[in-house]
Amino acid sequence: MAGRPTAAPDLHRVVIVGGGFGGLYAAQSLRRARVDVTLLDRRNFHLFQPLLYQVATGGLSPGDISSPLRRVLRRQRNTRVLLADVVGLDVAGHSVVLAGGRTLPYDTVIVAAGASHDYFGNDGWRPHAPGLKTLEDATAMRARILYSFEAAEQEADPERRRAWLNFVVVGAGPTGVELAGALGELANDTLRQDFRAIDPADAQIVLVEGTDRVLPSYPESLSAKALKSLQRLGVTTRLNSFVTDVTPDSVKIQFAGNSERIPTRCVLWAAGVAASSLAHVIASQTSAELDRAGRVVVDADLTVPGHPEILVIGDMANFSHQTGAPLPGVAPVAMQQGRYAARRIMKLLAGEKPAAFRYVDKGSLATIGRSAAVAKFGRFGFAGFPAWLLWLFVHILALIEFENRVLVAVQWAWNYFTRNRGARLIVGRDGIGSREP
Amino acid sequence: MAGRPTAAPDLHRVVIVGGGFGGLYAAQSLRRARVDVTLLDRRNFHLFQPLLYQVATGGLSPGDISSPLRRVLRRQRNTRVLLADVVGLDVAGHSVVLAGGRTLPYDTVIVAAGASHDYFGNDGWRPHAPGLKTLEDATAMRARILYSFEAAEQEADPERRRAWLNFVVVGAGPTGVELAGALGELANDTLRQDFRAIDPADAQIVLVEGTDRVLPSYPESLSAKALKSLQRLGVTTRLNSFVTDVTPDSVKIQFAGNSERIPTRCVLWAAGVAASSLAHVIASQTSAELDRAGRVVVDADLTVPGHPEILVIGDMANFSHQTGAPLPGVAPVAMQQGRYAARRIMKLLAGEKPAAFRYVDKGSLATIGRSAAVAKFGRFGFAGFPAWLLWLFVHILALIEFENRVLVAVQWAWNYFTRNRGARLIVGRDGIGSREP
Numbered sequence: 001m002a003g004r005p006t007a008a009p010d011l012h013r014v015v016i017v018g019g020g021f022g023g024l025y026a027a028q029s030l031r032r033a034r035v036d037v038t039l040l041d042r043r044n045f046h047l048f049q050p051l052l053y054q055v056a057t058g059g060l061s062p063g064d065i066s067s068p069l070r071r072v073l074r075r076q077r078n079t080r081v082l083l084a085d086v087v088g089l090d091v092a093g094h095s096v097v098l099a100g101g102r103t104l105p106y107d108t109v110i111v112a113a114g115a116s117h118d119y120f121g122n123d124g125w126r127p128h129a130p131g132l133k134t135l136e137d138a139t140a141m142r143a144r145i146l147y148s149f150e151a152a153e154q155e156a157d158p159e160r161r162r163a164w165l166n167f168v169v170v171g172a173g174p175t176g177v178e179l180a181g182a183l184g185e186l187a188n189d190t191l192r193q194d195f196r197a198i199d200p201a202d203a204q205i206v207l208v209e210g211t212d213r214v215l216p217s218y219p220e221s222l223s224a225k226a227l228k229s230l231q232r233l234g235v236t237t238r239l240n241s242f243v244t245d246v247t248p249d250s251v252k253i254q255f256a257g258n259s260e261r262i263p264t265r266c267v268l269w270a271a272g273v274a275a276s277s278l279a280h281v282i283a284s285q286t287s288a289e290l291d292r293a294g295r296v297v298v299d300a301d302l303t304v305p306g307h308p309e310i311l312v313i314g315d316m317a318n319f320s321h322q323t324g325a326p327l328p329g330v331a332p333v334a335m336q337q338g339r340y341a342a343r344r345i346m347k348l349l350a351g352e353k354p355a356a357f358r359y360v361d362k363g364s365l366a367t368i369g370r371s372a373a374v375a376k377f378g379r380f381g382f383a384g385f386p387a388w389l390l391w392l393f394v395h396i397l398a399l400i401e402f403e404n405r406v407l408v409a410v411q412w413a414w415n416y417f418t419r420n421r422g423a424r425l426i427v428g429r430d431g432i433g434s435r436e437p
Numbered sequence: 438m439a440g441r442p443t444a445a446p447d448l449h450r451v452v453i454v455g456g457g458f459g460g461l462y463a464a465q466s467l468r469r470a471r472v473d474v475t476l477l478d479r480r481n482f483h484l485f486q487p488l489l490y491q492v493a494t495g496g497l498s499p500g501d502i503s504s505p506l507r508r509v510l511r512r513q514r515n516t517r518v519l520l521a522d523v524v525g526l527d528v529a530g531h532s533v534v535l536a537g538g539r540t541l542p543y544d545t546v547i548v549a550a551g552a553s554h555d556y557f558g559n560d561g562w563r564p565h566a567p568g569l570k571t572l573e574d575a576t577a578m579r580a581r582i583l584y585s586f587e588a589a590e591q592e593a594d595p596e597r598r599r600a601w602l603n604f605v606v607v608g609a610g611p612t613g614v615e616l617a618g619a620l621g622e623l624a625n626d627t628l629r630q631d632f633r634a635i636d637p638a639d640a641q642i643v644l645v646e647g648t649d650r651v652l653p654s655y656p657e658s659l660s661a662k663a664l665k666s667l668q669r670l671g672v673t674t675r676l677n678s679f680v681t682d683v684t685p686d687s688v689k690i691q692f693a694g695n696s697e698r699i700p701t702r703c704v705l706w707a708a709g710v711a712a713s714s715l716a717h718v719i720a721s722q723t724s725a726e727l728d729r730a731g732r733v734v735v736d737a738d739l740t741v742p743g744h745p746e747i748l749v750i751g752d753m754a755n756f757s758h759q760t761g762a763p764l765p766g767v768a769p770v771a772m773q774q775g776r777y778a779a780r781r782i783m784k785l786l787a788g789e790k791p792a793a794f795r796y797v798d799k800g801s802l803a804t805i806g807r808s809a810a811v812a813k814f815g816r817f818g819f820a821g822f823p824a825w826l827l828w829l830f831v832h833i834l835a836l837i838e839f840e841n842r843v844l845v846a847v848q849w850a851w852n853y854f855t856r857n858r859g860a861r862l863i864v865g866r867d868g869i870g871s872r873e874p
Contacts, residue, residue, distance in 0.1 A: 045861070070631035071631065080633040150520040153519070191507075197517075311830050423500035424482070425503050
């Protein structure tokens with residue numbers, strides 16, 4: 001290789017699969033360890049996923065919520081970053097298999113490959129109901145939302161115009177609520193003066209949820225407050241309702257035995273989540289169990305049963321040792337598991353015995369448009385403007401690079417005072433051609 | 438249509454094709470005119486093209502240099518914006534033809550559809566040597582540049598690694614010089630600590646130019662200074678040289694009868710420019726002539742000969758009435774022609790006789806990386822840090838929306854002090870799959 005020294009061959013080799021919150025925090029927590037770290041990701045950047053919905057609705061640019069992995073880890077000389085697609089794991093051979101057949105040996109592997117959407121067996125819905133996991137998802141969703149208004153402006157037929165102005169968000173967890181709230185703002189505030197033939201405020205935003213309240217993982221009082229905030233933004237919430245069909249120009253909803261077809265050209269999927277297929281690879285070579293979401297059921301120390309050299313963390317892991325229920329697929333869980341995974345390696349190398357993983361719940365936040373949010377701390381919580389300020393503060397602090405924090409703060413301050421969303425771009429390889437009906 | 442009043446049917450109908458500098462400035466200059474304005478563009482945003490090379494090299498995000506057209510024109514009640522692909526012009530029928538066959542009647546049409554790359558008849562080079570006209574071009578070029586370093590990091594074979602680290606920029610006009618300079622910075626400063634197996638400073642940046650100096654449209658003394666600035670950034674300039682072949686892994690250069698093949702995986706095209714194909718449409722139905730670059734040779738009032746109702750402006754127009762030579766394809770020419778086109782319509786409607794168009798050259802600027810630039814005013818000019826400061830000031834002022842100005846200023850200040858480029862993202866529909874060799 002070219003000149004530069006690589007790690008001594010006798011060092012413990014840690015391979016980390018995935019540069020999300022789990023993988024990146026694991027790598028950073030190993031910065032002072034005498035180990036040889038390799039971080040593998042298909043992308044050259046860490047993505048701040050909690051703000052992806054802001055990109056999808058034109059409030060932030062992709063660069064605002066992404067940090068090049070090499071930049072974040074550049075001073076960490078025991079660590080190298082490789083752009084690579086991990087397609088398998090050779091458990092017996094202690095190596096990771098990359099696309100193209102190359103392998104990479106490890107002494108410990110931390111698998112943090114995350115999750116993607118799940119359409120509950122209806123993969124045919126995927127092209128008509130995009131989800132929100134990657135930057136490409138977000139810019140495609142943004143193009144779809146904005147193009148709907150553009151098409152409505154040009155549509156003379158009232159029925160077809162109505163379909164372009166119906167937006168259906170499936171799933172009222174934090175992502176669905178945030179998306180629906182941002183859509184409400186877009187239609188009622190941001191785009192208010194932008195069109196001539198349509199009034200964007202005529203847009204109908206329908207939020208479909210299978211359970212009996214929005215934000216089902218939050219206390220009931222907060223769900224009620226979130227529901228009110230959504231109503232104020234013009235969002236219609238359909239509880240106890242299930243999507244039974246999605247076509248290019250409609251979605252079918254079932255409610256208490258009745259069903260209804262809503263004409264729409266824009267269905268956004270914020271419902272199911274399925275762990276990375278690497279979970280199946282692990283299960284097929286070990287005695288590990290997978291849960292219904294395809295997550296690996298891990299031991300109390302986040303290892304795969306019988307394989308102390310394989311840790312699975314973040315959205316890919318089902319860790320139920322603390323409360324009996326699996327921990328939620330949110331950034332703080334992944335971060336803490338990443339830190340734990342690093343500490344566990346260092347303790348074992350030092351001959352100490354690591355304790356079991358424990359998640360410290362510092363609370364959860366979800367935002368519903370401008371100035372409204374809900375904050376949960378254990379069984380308590382609060383809502384409204386103070387929660388929104390807290391949400392803003394926590395998210396700006398948490399963005400990995402200082403640069404991004406400044407930019408996002410400027411952008412948000414601007415958006416807040418002007419009700420503008422400057423990043424409302426329809427881009428794509430084929431321009432509008434690919435979006436035309 | 439839906440409720441809102443549209444313009445009175447007896448108003449003079451102005452249709453503007455293209456929302457670049459020419460079209461947008463024409464529309465804005467018509468804001469107080471008693472006319473009915475329709476601005477057509479394939480994109481929903483105005484693109485600040487002079488900074489596109491910053492997106493291509495990871496310094497700025499697409500949203501930083503784009504403004505939604507509807508936002509810019511939202512208060513202009515005599516104007517509507519339509520997202521549409523203009524495929525033709527029915528000169529006799531006084532209407533514009535949109536993709537799908539729809540037509541739009543006009544009393545005056547301002548054609549400002551710009552230009553794209555020209556490979557001088559070698560369209561087979563296009564996939565291997567991307568140009569820089571659209572945001573998609575810029576993010577694709579950014580992915581190609583960054584992926585080259587990623588691939589070099591993983592390439593064990595020295596010869597193939599060398600090819601990944603050779604970057605060839607074709608054409609030493611302002612865009613080529615700016616690209617080569619930014620590449621030099623990227624390799625020598627920004628990425629310095631980011632890799633383990635390669636030293637990014639080993640990258641070879643070759644700038645190929647057919648004439649005997651860089652920035653041939655600038656005074657010779659400034660060309661010499663620009664050349665020195667490029668050398669300081671590690672750029673090798675090959676003057677009097679022509680590209681005779683481009684393959685996926687090499688480029689062939691001819692120089693004084695000799696030829697040389699440079700192994701490279703990253704050729705960036707900043708050479709030829711060809712006017713929009715709408716120029717051909719116009720020429721086929723009128724007596725208009727096209728020049729070698731496919732531009733419409735216009736009359737002294739920017740109209741098509743014999744057709745006072747058709748104006749062609751910006752990169753699509755060959756206007757030679759002032760100096761004998763066609764005006765350059767730069768933003769200030771397009772802006773002034775846009776303003777002139779609007780004034781001409783207003784004068785004719787007021788029964789006055791408009792004067793011929795005159796371009797007021799306020800100077801030109803080109804930047805060569807951090808802290809270096811050249812500024813030209815008529816036959817005079819200066820270079821170095823003062824020129825760079827002027828360049829910065831002019832470009833920030835010129836960005837259309839206040840919001841973008843603030844963001845770009847923050848981003849640049851940050852990049853300047855940290856030598857970072859935070860928007861170094863490899864994105865694309867297929868992730869790295871599409872970029873793998």
